[in-house]
Amino acid sequence: MSGLKIEIITIGKELLDGRIVNRNAAFISARLFKFGYTVERHTTFSDDLQILRKGLQEAYERSDLVIITGGLGPTLDDLTRIVVAEMFHCKLSVNALVITDLQKRFGKELDMLQNQATIPDKAQPLLNSVGIAPGLLFLTNDKMVVCFPGMPAEMQPMFVNTFLPVLQERHPPLHKHEVYLYACFFKESQIDPILRELQAQLPELEMGIYPSYSHVTIMLSSENKASLEYAEELLKVQLDSFLYTAATGKIEEAIHNWFIKEKKTLVLAESCTGGTMASLLTAIKGASEFFLGSFVTYSSALKQHILDVPKKILETKGTISAECVLAMLNGALEKSQADVGLAISGIAGPTSDSSHEKIGTMWAAMQEKGSSPYVFRLQITGDRQTIILKTAYSLFGILWRKLAKNIPPPQGTGH
Amino acid sequence: MSGLKIEIITIGKELLDGRIVNRNAAFISARLFKFGYTVERHTTFSDDLQILRKGLQEAYERSDLVIITGGLGPTLDDLTRIVVAEMFHCKLSVNALVITDLQKRFGKELDMLQNQATIPDKAQPLLNSVGIAPGLLFLTNDKMVVCFPGMPAEMQPMFVNTFLPVLQERHPPLHKHEVYLYACFFKESQIDPILRELQAQLPELEMGIYPSYSHVTIMLSSENKASLEYAEELLKVQLDSFLYTAATGKIEEAIHNWFIKEKKTLVLAESCTGGTMASLLTAIKGASEFFLGSFVTYSSALKQHILDVPKKILETKGTISAECVLAMLNGALEKSQADVGLAISGIAGPTSDSSHEKIGTMWAAMQEKGSSPYVFRLQITGDRQTIILKTAYSLFGILWRKLAKNIPPPQGTGH
DSSP states (O other): OOOOOEEEEEEOHHHHTTSSOBHHHHHHHHHHHHTTOOEEEEEEEOSOHHHHHHHHHHHHHHOSEEEEESOOSSSTTOOHHHHHHHHTTOOEEEOHHHHHHHHHHHTTOHHHHHHHTEEETTOEEEOOSSSSOOEEEEEOSSOEEEEEOSOHHHHHHIIIIIIHHHHHHHSOOOOOOEEEEEEESOOHHHHHHHHHHHHHHOTTOEEEEEEETTEEEEEEEOSOHHHHHHHHHHHHHHHGGGEEOOTTOOHHHHHHHHHHHHTOOEEEEESTTTTHHHHHHHTSTTGGGTEEEEEEEOSHHHHHHHHOOOHHHHHHTOSSSHHHHHHHHHHHHHHHOOSEEEEEEEOOOSSOOTTOOOTTEEEEEEEETTSOOEEEEEEOOSSHHHHHHHHHHHHHHHHHHHHHHOOOOOSSEEO | OOOOOEEEEEEOHHHHTTSSOBHHHHHHHHHHHHTTOOEEEEEEEOSOHHHHHHHHHHHHHHOSEEEEESOOSSSTTOOHHHHHHHHTTOOEEEOHHHHHHHHHHHTTOHHHHHHHTEEETTOEEEOOSSSSOOEEEEEOSSOEEEEEOSOHHHHHHIIIIIIHHHHHHHSOOOOOOEEEEEEESOOHHHHHHHHHHHHHHOTTOEEEEEEETTEEEEEEEOSOHHHHHHHHHHHHHHHGGGEEOOTTOOHHHHHHHHHHHHTOOEEEEESTTTTHHHHHHHTSTTGGGTEEEEEEEOSHHHHHHHHOOOHHHHHHTOSSSHHHHHHHHHHHHHHHOOSEEEEEEEOOOSSOOTTOOOTTEEEEEEEETTSOOEEEEEEOOSSHHHHHHHHHHHHHHHHHHHHHHOOOOOSSEEO
C-alpha cells in the first residue's frame, strides 16, 4: 500500500438528509483500492460556507490527498470553488482551456458557460467529458487537492481517465499483499474462531470480516507474502464448500462465471423479487452470453397465462406455495429451453396479502436440465427492501452451491 | 428543526475500500430528517484503534448526538465497545438484560453470546431483535452517544423502534417549514436563474438543487411560513409541466400513485434494462395493485418465442430497432391485457454487440390502450450501470409526463 493519507469529502445536503446514498465515496474508494491506495476517511458536509471552510482546511492539514466531490455546479448553493480559492489564496478567473472545450461541446450558448469556466487561478482544470463543470486539481510540493462535480456520470470518467494517471505518476502505489476470500452461507461468528486461531499463529497478519446479505468477505493482508499464502491455503481447506471466487466479491459474478465456463443458460421466474435477481445478473457485462431472461410474473394472471400455472393451483394452493413455484419453474424452462431454471414466489410485506402467509415466507424451485427439481421454503426477516435483497442473495447462494459444489438446497431454513 | 448537532460515524474498512456503499448513513439520515432532525456530518473510519479513539473523541466534543454504526460484533476486528468504554471511563461487564434476551432467542448456545452480552457499564443496552450484538446508548447531562451494529437488518429496527422514541422524548424536534419540489427533465442550470430571482426577492429563504438521474429536487426552507408558501406557489406556476408529487421524491412513486388512482395496469418488456425498471417499481409496497409484471426478454429467442417478435425483424432490423421494440410492446400488451405498456431495447455496453450500434443507443415504445403507440430513440452516456439506471429513470419520466401531463415522448433526444 502507498503510505499516502487519503481523504474523501462529499458535499451535499441531499446526502445528510438521506435522500441519496453516497455512491461517489464508494466509487472513488473502490477505484483507488484497486490501484493500491487506501482511503483513510470519508466525510460528508452540507454546502454551508462556514462548515466547508473549516472542514476542508482540517482535511488539508490532516491528509496528503483530499478528494472533494460536489458543489462545483453553477448554482447558488455551489460553494466549493470559492472555498478552495480562499484556501489556496488565489483569485477566480476565466480559464481559456475550459472556454475552448465548452464552446466546442456546447456551441455558442455561453451565458452559463462563462460562469462555469471561471476557476481558481492556482488550479489545473480537469475537463468534463459529459457535463459542464470542470474539475479542479491543486498540486503543492507535498499535497494534492482535487475537486470533482457531484454527478456520478460526470465525476467517474474524469476521475478514471484524467485524475488517476496523474496520481499514479506522482505517487506510484507500493506493492501490496492482500487476499480476499468470499464465503456464502457462513456466518461471521462461525469464521471468527478460525481467524482468531490463525491470528495467534501469525500475528503479523491483518484480518477483517465483512458480512453482507447471505455471505461474508474475509480479508487477509500482510507485508509477508509467505505467511499470507500459508493463511490463505489453511482457510481454503477449512472453508472449502462455502468459498466462491469473484473479482468483485459478488456471488452473482460467481454464478455468471460458472454459466459462461459451462456454456449453460439460465432462466428465472420471479414474483416477489420483482426483477431484482435479473437486474443484479444483468448489471455484469456479458450477461447475455448465458442469461436468457426473467419472467417477472407479478400478477396471478401472468403466472397463469404466461407460465401456464394451472388455475386450480392458484385457487387452492395460492401463489406462495410449493406447487405454484414448481409450475412457474416448469413454465419458464419449457418456454425458454434454458439449461437451468429458478422460480421464486413469496411475500415481502410490509403487510400480508390474501394468502395470509407470514411476511418473509418464500417458496422457491430450482432445476437443472436432466435432473429432478428442488422445491424449498425460506423464511426471511427484515423490511420490504431487505427481504427482497436477502431473498435474491440467498437464492444466488443456493443456486451457486448446487451448481458448483453439488450441495442441495436447504429444507425449510430461515435466513 | 431541532438545534441538536448530530453526527453519524460509520465504521468499517469495507466502506473505505469501496466494497460496500454507505447505506447505513443514508438510512439514519433519512429517518432523522423525516422526524425533524438534521444531520451535520457523516464520517467513516476503519476499525483501527488509534483512528477510532481520536475520531470518536473529536465527534463527541463537536456534536450533541453521535450515532455510530459498525464494529460491535464479536470478532477480532470489532473495537467499538472497547473504545466507547474508554471514552466514558468505565469497565465492560456482562449485562443481565442482554443475557436473558439472548438466551430466550438463541437457547443455551452461550459461548459466543457471553462475549456479546459484555457491554460498557455506563451504557444502556438496546436489544437486537434480529441478530446478536446489542446496541449501546450513553446518556450524559447534555450529550448522547449511541452505537448500532453495522448490519442494516439489525440496525434498522433497533434505530426505529428503540432509539428514535428515546431521542424524541429527550429532544423534541422543533417545528420546521420545508418544501420539496421534484421536477423531471429539467436541468439544474435551467432552474438556477429562477431560484436566483426568488432568492433576491426573499433573502430569508434557504434553497438547494439536487440533481439525479433525469430529475432534480428543489428544496426550499424558511422559518417564515408565508414566504415559503409564496415561493412554492411561484415555482409551481413556472415549472408546472415538469413537476411531480411523491413522498419519497422518486419518479417511480409518482407513476405508482397515478396507476393506483386511475385504476389502470402496467406491463413492461425489458431487454437491456434487465429487470431494473420492474425492480424499482416493485420496491414500493402495493405495486401488485397495478404492476402486472415485466417480460425480461434478454435473449433474442425469448423476444421471439414469448413476445412474438417476428424472426424477420430480428434478422433484418436487429433487436435495437423501432420495429423490435414495437413488436415487443405489442406482445407484452396482448399477453398481459394491461392498460399501459412500455418496451425497451438497447445497448448498455461496455462493448458493442453484433448490432454494431453505438453504446447507449436505446429504442423504446409506449402505448395506452385505445391510443396509438409512440416509438422513440434515446442516446444515453455513461458506464454500463449508469446507462442502465439513466435509461430506466428517463423512461419513467417520459411515461409519467405522458400519463399525467399528456406530453408526448421526445423524438430522438440525448440524455
